[in-house]
Amino acid sequence: MVLITLVSSDEQNFPVERELLKQSGTIETLIVNMNLDDEDTDAAAMPIPLPNVKGDVLEKVIQWMEHHKGDPVKEGDNEDNNAEIVVPQWDDDFFKPAMYGSKHLELTVAASYLDIKNLLTLSCKAISNTFKGKTGPQIREEWGVPNEFTPEEEEAIRKENEWSE
Amino acid sequence: MQWPDINQIPTFPNDLMFLIFNDLSTEERIPLGTTCKRLATLVKGGVSGKNIGDSHTENRALSISWNFAKKGGRVRSRLALRADTPPPRSVCTRGYPQTHHRNWSHASSKEDPAPLQIFRLTDSYKYVTFDISEHIVDEFIRSMMYLPSVDYDWEGDEEDGELCYIFDKSSRTILFASNNDNDESIARVTIAKIDERNNLRIHNDNPTLPNDLMFLIFNELPTVDRIQLGTSCKRFRKIDFELGSKHFERIDISLIDFYQQLSVVGKTGSMEYAIHGNITGHAYPSRHNLSRFRSARTNVLNIACDQSTRSSYNIRDSDFDFIAKICEQIRFASAFIKTNFCESNTIEHLISIIKRFSMKHTQVVIKSSAPQSTSFLYSHLLKQLPKINRFRFDFFTISKWNEHRGIGISESAFHHIVSQTNHAEFDLVQTTAEGIQRVFEMVRNWDGYKFVVFNTDWTTVIEFIALHLVNGTYAFDDTRVTDRSTRTVLIKSDVVHSKFIANVVICKVDADYKIPPLPNDLISIAFSSSRSTFRIRSADFDFLGKLVEQITFKSLMIKANCCDSTSIEQLTSLIKSCKMEKVSFYLSDNENTSHLCSHLLLQLPKLDKFRFQFHTLPSGQANREEEGISESAFLHIVSNTNAARLDKVNYTADGIQRAFEMVKQ
Numbered sequence: 001m002v003l004i005t006l007v008s009s010d011e012q013n014f015p016v017e018r019e020l021l022k023q024s025g026t027i028e029t030l031i032v033n034m035n036l037d038d039e040d041t042d043a044a045a046m047p048i049p050l051p052n053v054k055g056d057v058l059e060k061v062i063q064w065m066e067h068h069k070g071d072p073v074k075e076g077d078n079e080d081n082n083a084e085i086v087v088p089q090w091d092d093d094f095f096k097p098a099m100y101g102s103k104h105l106e107l108t109v110a111a112s113y114l115d116i117k118n119l120l121t122l123s124c125k126a127i128s129n130t131f132k133g134k135t136g137p138q139i140r141e142e143w144g145v146p147n148e149f150t151p152e153e154e155e156a157i158r159k160e161n162e163w164s165e
Numbered sequence: 166m167q168w169p170d171i172n173q174i175p176t177f178p179n180d181l182m183f184l185i186f187n188d189l190s191t192e193e194r195i196p197l198g199t200t201c202k203r204l205a206t207l208v209k210g211g212v213s214g215k216n217i218g219d220s221h222t223e224n225r226a227l228s229i230s231w232n233f234a235k236k237g238g239r240v241r242s243r244l245a246l247r248a249d250t251p252p253p254r255s256v257c258t259r260g261y262p263q264t265h266h267r268n269w270s271h272a273s274s275k276e277d278p279a280p281l282q283i284f285r286l287t288d289s290y291k292y293v294t295f296d297i298s299e300h301i302v303d304e305f306i307r308s309m310m311y312l313p314s315v316d317y318d319w320e321g322d323e324e325d326g327e328l329c330y331i332f333d334k335s336s337r338t339i340l341f342a343s344n345n346d347n348d349e350s351i352a353r354v355t356i357a358k359i360d361e362r363n364n365l366r367i368h369n370d371n372p373t374l375p376n377d378l379m380f381l382i383f384n385e386l387p388t389v390d391r392i393q394l395g396t397s398c399k400r401f402r403k404i405d406f407e408l409g410s411k412h413f414e415r416i417d418i419s420l421i422d423f424y425q426q427l428s429v430v431g432k433t434g435s436m437e438y439a440i441h442g443n444i445t446g447h448a449y450p451s452r453h454n455l456s457r458f459r460s461a462r463t464n465v466l467n468i469a470c471d472q473s474t475r476s477s478y479n480i481r482d483s484d485f486d487f488i489a490k491i492c493e494q495i496r497f498a499s500a501f502i503k504t505n506f507c508e509s510n511t512i513e514h515l516i517s518i519i520k521r522f523s524m525k526h527t528q529v530v531i532k533s534s535a536p537q538s539t540s541f542l543y544s545h546l547l548k549q550l551p552k553i554n555r556f557r558f559d560f561f562t563i564s565k566w567n568e569h570r571g572i573g574i575s576e577s578a579f580h581h582i583v584s585q586t587n588h589a590e591f592d593l594v595q596t597t598a599e600g601i602q603r604v605f606e607m608v609r610n611w612d613g614y615k616f617v618v619f620n621t622d623w624t625t626v627i628e629f630i631a632l633h634l635v636n637g638t639y640a641f642d643d644t645r646v647t648d649r650s651t652r653t654v655l656i657k658s659d660v661v662h663s664k665f666i667a668n669v670v671i672c673k674v675d676a677d678y679k680i681p682p683l684p685n686d687l688i689s690i691a692f693s694s695s696r697s698t699f700r701i702r703s704a705d706f707d708f709l710g711k712l713v714e715q716i717t718f719k720s721l722m723i724k725a726n727c728c729d730s731t732s733i734e735q736l737t738s739l740i741k742s743c744k745m746e747k748v749s750f751y752l753s754d755n756e757n758t759s760h761l762c763s764h765l766l767l768q769l770p771k772l773d774k775f776r777f778q779f780h781t782l783p784s785g786q787a788n789r790e791e792e793g794i795s796e797s798a799f800l801h802i803v804s805n806t807n808a809a810r811l812d813k814v815n816y817t818a819d820g821i822q823r824a825f826e827m828v829k830q
Contacts, residue, residue, distance in 0.1 A: 105374055112378055124378065128385035136396030145398045157396050 004036060005047035006062075012055035013047065020065045023073055025115030053110045057103070061110055064094060064119055071118060087125050095126040299352040302342045306331060376404060383408050388431075409459025409494070416461065416495060418488055419469040427484050429491055431461065459494050466497040468518070470504040472511060485514035493521040499528040507535035512542045516549045528555040528588075535560070540593070544575035547582055555588040559689075573621070576600040583607050583617050590689070591619035593666070598628035601655070601669070605629075605646075608671050609653040616672040623667040626657050652678070658712060659705065688713060688745075689722045706735040713743055720747040733761045737768045749776040759813075763798035771805045778812040796820040803827050 002018040021027045027048060036043045050058060067090060095104055108127065111120040131139055140147055149157065309331050310317040316332040330341035342352045383391055383404055388411040395405030413431040420427050430439040440457060500522065506512050533543060547558065558574065573593035582589050583604050608615045633639045633646055640647040646655040656670040674680055721743060752762060759779050766777065777794065793813035802809050803824045
């Protein structure tokens with residue numbers, strides 16, 4: 001089993017099975033460019049630095065990839081297909097502890113950076129699910145978003161959206 | 166307990182920092198400006214001479230520290246009152262900062278101790294971080310730490326720096342303080358709310374997600390939830406507008422000059438998302454208004470353009486321009502355009518709207534209630550249409566078929582539409598035998614599905630048939646011309662009540678020479694009569710019944726201007742042999758025959774949707790009071806359909822009650 005070492009922004013090393021990394025478009029490109037798949041190359045001696053991902057986030061990403069090992073990798077960006085996706089129970093549980101926290105968002109940003117389409121889709125879906133059925137003030141409350149609107153602006157927005165109340 | 170990163174202070178928004186600085190005197194702002202570059206920049210702003218409280222006591226400093234969270238208002242005045250209350254206890258024995266053991270004014274009320282009010286800062290801001298004189302914090306903490314609703318703890322030592330927190334369980338607010346690395350006399354304080362999951366709600370991480378990820382998240386949400394999200398903060402609002410792509414079940418655009426009304430209404434569920442205005446200028450193509458329907462998707466787009474001859478008001482160019490810009494942004498499955506425009510300039514405007522449609526895979530139905538004499542204008546309109554999957558054109562007025570010469574869609578428009586669509590239906594077409602031949606060739610040479618149905622001069626169709634009879638090119642029987650090599654057929658049928666017009670279907674048939682099922686098809690049957698010599702024949706209905714039986718369809722639309730008992734009986738037998746989901750009747754007569762129509766409705770099978778409209782023609786002598794469907798027919802329809810729309814019903818209160826109960830169940 002070929003192991004490839006990923007290095008997080010805080011210098012933590014994560015040896016990861018080569019097969020798992022096929023889910024990440026970014027890492028896959030790096031592996032190809034660095035010829036790490038060549039038999040002559042000592043993959044273990046050539047760690048892949050990921051300066052945009054912190055250690056704890058990378059650990060979560062690897063945990064997710066391990067669970068989804070062998071899943072078909074999503075190709076391209078088809079928004080219409082996303083509409084039908086339901087977040088599976090395991091993933092829901094995976095995101096839940098970090099929900100409403102910066103960890104979940106960091107995980108989403110990392111999924112985008114590492115180009116792991118399935119993780120990105122599910123993560124965005126999980127975030128959007130937290131918004132469903134909530135009013136603007138409730139969203140502000142849950143996500144700690146400061147209210148930037150003046151009372152006049154709020155009144156104007158309220159009138160504009162009366163139909164959805 | 167999750168500790169927030171003290172370095173997050175630079176992420177605190179500038180506008181809030183300005184508010185804080187605004188309430189500090191110049192003297193107090195200078196030390197703050199030394200803490201970091203960002204604060205130094207802020208200090209260079211305006212200077213406030215505000216001084217609150219007693220300047221000779223430490224209470225003054227406390228007043229200031231509270232006020233800079235929120236300028237003016239209740240917080241400040243309450244704090245001023247509390248400042249003189251006597252101290253209940255002194256000295257904290259351990260914990261940060263341990264250096265100042267002074268008395269501190271305690272609460273005057275057990276329920277609402279004065280120091281707790283500092284937590285009210287979070288009523289305005291979820292997260293506040295500021296530097297303040299260490300001894301003020303010390304006093305504050307000591308006054309709070311023994312309150313029953315407060316948890317208190319600390320960690321660290323004097324060398325490495327100390328960190329302490331107090332947590333008010335009732336308001337779920339935490340205050341934590343640490344030493345400032347540069348100046349020991351200054352403490353850095355953060356106050357924040359903690360949610361029920363024990364996460365600090367100080368993170369503004371969500372708004373800092375890059376826009377492309379926010380677009381992904383917004384894209385996952387239904388329209389209603391997206392609008393709510395858009396009201397939570399300015400950035401989300403902007404993203405919501407920029408992304409557009411809202412999904413509606415239906416969008417109705419109406420431009421009705423008689424009422425001087427212009428509106429765009431998106432409907433999703435039971436809700437409406439609307440731009441209402443009137444023609445005098447309330448609805449205009451502002452960036453905001455246009456953004457509301459940007460990249461919107463809808464199943465049905467309805468456009469109603471009505472120009473009343475009674476109105477002196479002319480629809481303005483800018484109104485058309487507004488509608489065109491809205492339509493340009495909308496993706497739809499079906500568009501229904503109803504208009505009575507009969508002037509070349511208004512039709513030109515309609516063309517400008519239609520040309521902007523993105524409708525390669527859509528269905529477009531145009532219904533005009535303008536006189537058919539304006540058909541040359543509509544021919545011009547049709548020639549501008551781009552590729553469409555399915556197309557239908559109707560003149561709503563059907564009483565002039567006996568005077569059809571010179572009216573109907575032009576041959577060039579007819580050919581253009583047939584070449585641009587897979588499925589085309591026309592009311593009346595002016596064409597020649599060569600013109601029909603060309604259409605037949607188009608269908609014959611087309612690899613996929615192509616279906617054309619139209620009405621035209623009966624003699625022209627006979628001429629076409631004769632042409633092939635002579636040449637022997639294709640097989641021929643009474644009503645069909647068939648090209649066996651490609652299984653292309655032309656089926657001719659008479660139009661009931663008009664001996665001058667023939668109905669023609671040109672399409673490819675299946676192996677059994679039957680017309681293949683038409684996807685989502687609408688069958689339209691029209692009867693027109695002058696009520697003179699020609700009476701409806703059973704043979705006509707038999708033929709029609711046999712033709713309809715061959716076709717699978719979902720919707721049936723019947724338009725008729727004669728509703729005598731024989732016609733109604735024949736129509737009833739025809740309908741009973743059909744299987745469809747939706748039926749629409751548009752009936753009219755010189756006399757009030759709605760009682761006969763009631764009989765017809767009683768025979769209807771189960772349907773998903775039903776529509777009935779009956780009106781007595783102006784020349785008739787009918788008593789309009791008696792016009793309307795009988796109550797039994799009404800209840801039959803209500804019990805057998807999921808959605809029913811009836812024009813006028815002769816009902817009783819009991820009948821309404823029964824209908825209500827049916828819907829309720």
